[in-house]
Amino acid sequence: MSAPREGLPAEVLRLLDLEGAAAPVPDSARRRLAARLGLAAPVALPEPPVAVNKPWWASATLPAGVLLLASAATVAWVAARGSALPLVPPAPPAIVAPVEPAVVPVMPVPEIVPVPTPRSARSTPPARSEIAVLRRAHEALARDQASQALLILEQHRRRWPKGALVQEREVLAIQALTRIGDTAVARARAERFLSDFPESILVPRVRELVPATAPR
Amino acid sequence: LPAGRPIPCRGAHLAAATKVEDPARPTLPEIYQRELDYVWRTLRRLGIPAADLEDAAHEVFVVVHRRLGDYDPARPLRPWLFGIAYRTTSQRRRRSVPGGAPVRDDDVLELPDQAPSAESLLATEQARLRVHRALDTLPLEQRAVMIMHDLDGLSAPELAAALEIPLNTVYSRLRLARAKFTAAIQQPEGVEE
Numbered sequence: 124m125s126a127p128r129e130g131l132p133a134e135v136l137r138l139l140d141l142e143g144a145a146a147p148v149p150d151s152a153r154r155r156l157a158a159r160l161g162l163a164a165p166v167a168l169p170e171p172p173v174a175v176n177k178p179w180w181a182s183a184t185l186p187a188g189v190l191l192l193a194s195a196a197t198v199a200w201v202a203a204r205g206s207a208l209p210l211v212p213p214a215p216p217a218i219v220a221p222v223e224p225a226v227v228p229v230m231p232v233p234e235i236v237p238v239p240t241p242r243s244a245r246s247t248p249p250a251r252s253e254i255a256v257l258r259r260a261h262e263a264l265a266r267d268q269a270s271q272a273l274l275i276l277e278q279h280r281r282r283w284p285k286g287a288l289v290q291e292r293e294v295l296a297i298q299a300l301t302r303i304g305d306t307a308v309a310r311a312r313a314e315r316f317l318s319d320f321p322e323s324i325l326v327p328r329v330r331e332l333v334p335a336t337a338p339r
Numbered sequence: 340l341p342a343g344r345p346i347p348c349r350g351a352h353l354a355a356a357t358k359v360e361d362p363a364r365p366t367l368p369e370i371y372q373r374e375l376d377y378v379w380r381t382l383r384r385l386g387i388p389a390a391d392l393e394d395a396a397h398e399v400f401v402v403v404h405r406r407l408g409d410y411d412p413a414r415p416l417r418p419w420l421f422g423i424a425y426r427t428t429s430q431r432r433r434r435s436v437p438g439g440a441p442v443r444d445d446d447v448l449e450l451p452d453q454a455p456s457a458e459s460l461l462a463t464e465q466a467r468l469r470v471h472r473a474l475d476t477l478p479l480e481q482r483a484v485m486i487m488h489d490l491d492g493l494s495a496p497e498l499a500a501a502l503e504i505p506l507n508t509v510y511s512r513l514r515l516a517r518a519k520f521t522a523a524i525q526q527p528e529g530v531e532e
Contacts, residue, residue, distance in 0.1 A: 130517070132525070135524050139470060139490055142463075148376055152379075152392070155393060160401075
């Protein structure tokens, strides 16, 4: 399928590769176009279905990576609040239906150790729209469109500078940066993450993505 | 409505009128969802100014809807879409652009906030602008061949089929396009022809 590009100078090849991951369609244009074509507006931005019998983070329609991140976020949130709390975070009242104890997923956490509240403590669980944005970034990464993922993550940063999923955003960004070979920025961002969130359960993931930050 | 799969969207004129006769044939909503980014990127590479991208993409999908019955699901979709985007661009140029490369300065509006964390985004956008300015130096026919071959990674026979031109023409246009494109890239910044 792919055709060779031999004969082109290295600089041209580098620019062509970078160009291939340029900015995606703006969301506003995507929605307007869908409306003009008579297509359902949410085509490009599918929201997770409203949970009826199970909590939204257990929805099978969420990609595994995002589900993992959301679960990690929930665990970290619980950890930040202390072990006296139940393992299930309180649901945002306007979004999530009442949670039936019988369908609460059992998370594979052997024990929740109370820790001093770090700067990363989450005061509220993540909003669905916040997860939706990260899911789009995750999907872009899965399509090997790392720069597009970075643009989406930048949108997240602007909209939720102190959101509940800041850590997950940073990990995705570090992953995207390593994917496009921007190791210097990836490393700087990883080091900032380790400084800001030293107790995060995502620290091992960051160290795995940027081995230079691994403890000696 | 004809018999077939349910239309996977809330009703409206184009989607509701899409005939689904072959299960392997994608529907308009499916193509839109999967390939809007590709169509948008292709139109931008072909030189459609940022302000006109939405209208041009709309035209492409209207043609996609109209000609969906001609599409052979056994063949890759993107070359077929590229052919439609190419002809749409060509028609728009004939209608409204009296020669000359389109102004690209409006593309800068698409840059995200230049936060420290956006360094690599900025690099990507700058690369995109450089590539597109170099593409602007090419005639549309050469530009299309270079985009399909060197950016989309399509083979020469696929190009020939999509653009409905002989294979030898593909090779000759590609050779000319690469030479001119490389010269434009290697030209020092700020030097205009």
